[in-house]
Amino acid sequence: MAKPAKMLLNVPAIKADFPILQRKVRDRRLVYLDSAATSQKPKQVIDATTDFYSRYNANVHRAIYELGEEATREYEGAREKVAAFIGAKSPNEIVFTKSTTESLNLVAYGYGLKGKLQKGDEILGTVMEHHSNHVPWHFVKDHKGAVLKYVDVSDDGTLKMEQYDELLTKRTKIVTVALCSNVLGTINPVKEIAKRAHEVGAVCVVDAAQAAPHMPIDVQDLDADFLAFSGHKMLGPTGIGILHGKPEALEATEPLLGGGEMIREVHLGRASWNDVPYRFEGGTPNIAGAIGLGAAVDYLTNLGMESVRAHEMEITQYALDKIGRINGVTTYGPKDVKKKAGVLAFTIDNAHPHDVASILDVEGICIRSGHHCAQPLMERYDLPATARASFYVYNDLEDVDVLAAGIKKVQEVFA
Amino acid sequence: MPAASDLYQEQILDHYKHPKNKGPLPGATFSARDTNPLCGDEVAFHLKVDRSQRVSDVRFEGRGCAISQASASMLTTMLKGLPLSEAEALGDDALVKKLGISLSAVRLNCALLPLHVMRLAVREKKAAST
C-alpha cells in the first residue's frame, strides 16, 4: 500500500493538543483507537471547563451579578456555536441534554409517548441502531401500543432501501435511523429517508452520535425533524448532549423533566412552561459541559469538518487495505470509504474479540470488543462479538500500522 | 513490561484449544447455562453425582473468550471426584489460583463465569427439590 508522506490534517500538532496522548501505557505510546466510544479531549476543552470553575462559576439564567452573567453568556454562547456547527436556523433549536441517549429518550417520551401518537401508530427503525435508539421506542410500544417495525441491513452493511419503501406507510408516524452506524460505519442516506418519511406525514428522528463528530452536518439539507448527538464523542466533556429539533417538532414535544428553569409560572398543582428550548432543560444544567462543548466545536471548526472527514476517509481506506487484507481477518460493513465512517469492526479467526482486545492492550492499543450496544445487529450477522477500531483527528496511518502489527501478535498467540 | 504471554500462558491456551470434558452429559444430576451479558460469553455446566454424593462426571459446553473457556475446562478437572459439598464450596480464589494469571476486573468476570454457572446448577436443582 502506498502510504502518503503527508496527511491532510497536521496530526503531530493535533496530538500535541491532547495531554492524554503524551502518556505511556505499559511503557508504550498510547494508541487510542476507541473514539467511537468516547473521544479524547484537547487542552482547549479541558481549559475551558477549568476556566469556568476557577473564574466565573455561577448558576445560569438567574443570577443578577456579574459572574452569573458571564456564565450565562458562555452557556448560551455554546448553544450558538452548536447551532452554527450543524447549520440550525436559530440557537433556540438546540436543546442541551446529558447525552444522545437522553436526547432520544426525550423524543420518544415527549413526542411519542406523551405526544400525539395513537395506539397502532407505527414507528419504523432499523436493525443497525444502537441500543439507545431501540429501547426508548420499546417504551412507546409498551405504554402506548405503538407498533415497531425495522428496516433490515444487507450483507454489505447498507440499509435495504427497497424494504424501507415497503414498510413506510400512512400508518408510519416516526422514522428513526442512525446517520452513521457505530459498528459498520455505514453512512445512511438520511436525507432521502427523511424526504420519504415526510411524504407519508411521518417525522424523522436521526441518531447522529457517530456522525456529528466526524463529518459536516447541515440540518437544513438533511431536513430531519430531530437530530441527537453527544459532546463526549466530539472532543467535548461527558455529560453534555444535544437535541436539535425543528421549531414545530420541539413545540409538539412535552418535557421530560419538571423543575426549575423549564417553567414560566408555577402555582400549587399546576404550571405553565417556559419557551423552547428551556422547556426541556429542567434543573441546573451541565454548565461546564456546555462550555467545554463550545470549545470542542471551536476546535473542530478550526480544523474544518470537511478536512476531518477527508482525513478519516484516508485512514479508513488505509486500514481497509492493510487490515482487511490480513489472512484470517474479516472486516464488516461497507468497503467503500465514501459510504463508511472511520469505524472498522473486525474479527480474527480462532481468536475471540475479548482476547484480541487484551493482547492489543498489552501493546498499548485501545480498541473495543463486544456487541457495541447493537445486539440486534450482531444477531442479524450471527456474530457473538467483534473487535472494533475507530479513528479520529489525532490518529494517523502509523496507528494503523501498530494495530496491524498487534493483530499479527494475536494471530501468533492463537495460531 | 508485561507481554501477551503473561495472560495467555501455555496452559490457558492449551485448555482453550484442547478443552477437557467438553460436551453434553446425558443423565446429568445438575445442569445450568448462563451468559455474561457484557460480552456474550456462554457456558453450560453439567454434573453427575453418584450415590456417595461425589462428582462422578462433569462436562461443560460453551463459546466465548479464551479466558472463560479455559477456565471452564480447568474447573471441570478440579471438580471430578470431589464430594458435592466441596464442589459447592469451591471459592473464586481457588479457580483464579489455578488459572495462575493476574486478571483485570473485566476479565475476572470471564474467568469466574464457569464457577458461577456450576454453582447455579447445584443451587437451582436443590431449590427445585425442596
Ligand SMILES: Cc1ncc(COP(=O)(O)O)c(C=O)c1O
Ligand atoms: C450510534 C450511537 N448512538 C447512540 C450512542 C449513545 O451515546 P451516549 O452514550 O453518549 O448517550 C452511541 C454511543 O456509543 C452511538 O454510537
